[in-house]
Amino acid sequence: MAAPHPAAQGPTASPEGREEPALAPGASLSAHLDIDLAAVVRNWRALDALSAPAVETAAVVKADAYGLGAAVVGPALAAAGARRFFVALPGEGVALRTALDRAGHGAAGIWILGGFMPGDRAAFRDARLAPVLNSAAQARAWFADGPDGPAALQLDTGMNRLGVEAAELATLGPLPAGVAFVMSHLACADDPGDAMNAQQRARFVAMAGGLGRPASLAATGGILLGPDYHFALTRPGVGLYGGHPFAGAETVVRLRAPIIQIRDVAPGEKVGYGAAWTAARPSRIATLSAGYADGLLRAAGGRTVARLGERAVPYVGRLSMDLLTVDVTDSPDAAAGDLVTVLGATPDTGVDALAGAAGTIGYEILTSLGTRYQRHYRGGA
Secondary structure, rough: OOHHHHOOOOOEEOOOOOOOOOOOOOOOOOOEEEEEEEHHHHHHHHHHHHOOOOOOOOOEOOHHHHHHHHHHHHHHHHHHOEEEEEEEOHHEEEEEHHHHHHHHOOOOOOEEEEOHHHHHHHHHOOEEEEEEEEOOOHHHHHHHHHOOOOEEEOOOOOOOOOOOOOHHHHHHHOOOOEEEEHHHHOOOOOOOOOHHHHHHHHHHHHHHHOOOEEEOOOHHHHOEEEEEEEEOOOOOHHHHHHOOOOOOOOOEEEEEEEEEEEEEEEEOOOOOOOHHHOOOOOEEEEEEEOOHHOOHHHHHHHOOOEEEEEEEEEEOOEEEEEEEEEOOHHHOOOOOOOEEEEOOOOOOOHHHHHHHOOOHHHHHHHOOOOOOOEEEEEEEO
């Protein structure tokens, strides 16, 4: 049967007679999530540099800055020069406004991508939020009895998700003075060869051209499509946090999980739920303190690697709620308490590599990162 390497206060002998190292006095069960704010800022500046000086570069910090902490990321970007932020919901905007005000960046604009519902008016007014109006009904409701501030208008150019269609736009008549800019969103910007990019741009020009307002079409992928897509304002999101399609992005996130226990597993023995992995050789299997409750998607189990120092340690068996197992047979010095880098050390442990192993996208990895980690922020503007 598999034999554990016991957690001990002093060295103990293994079944093979090896002396097992003691746990380090400061060893902890908590995994560590390291977030490099300086890398976020450098990514923002790099994306800003891809457009002309007259083009404003905003920052999308919805979903708690893609899981990394909008209350910390937002002020860091504001200190670097970002003057306009986008979130999805009024509640996100209220929290971001509090963080920006405390950091001395109260003049920054916060725009709500989901638009406006009358029940949220107090939040818009009190936190100085601005809606991106997504229908004629939202526009009429926002401007009824006088708005509580500026708004943007989203145009649907073919994504069929949010925004005013061309026929509906005609019913609005002249835009109120409070509409500060118009925008749309590209469905296929992460694929530069997709014909829909040019189609949407042409529709956007046709719809926005006569409105007399600054225009915004490009998020991260749109910025990379080139100047024809930049217009007056760009809205980078995932590229700020090190994700595809911004190949030049610096790594922002590193996740390190401690080894709880190492077991000797004989050939033919099984590991994990469903007995999904069978040892083909005498193996040393390390159990790490992180799992799908922490945002490490279950589908990645057995399909990717982590890193112990410079050495790749493959996932084995199924990833479970609180634990995952890796093969450290070729890392003879591995010991309980060692931190294994699950995310961010090298390209094979990057956000998009882990996403690919799980059959998803880097956005889902970032926004799924859990609350049980010890979070460490470093750097800034």
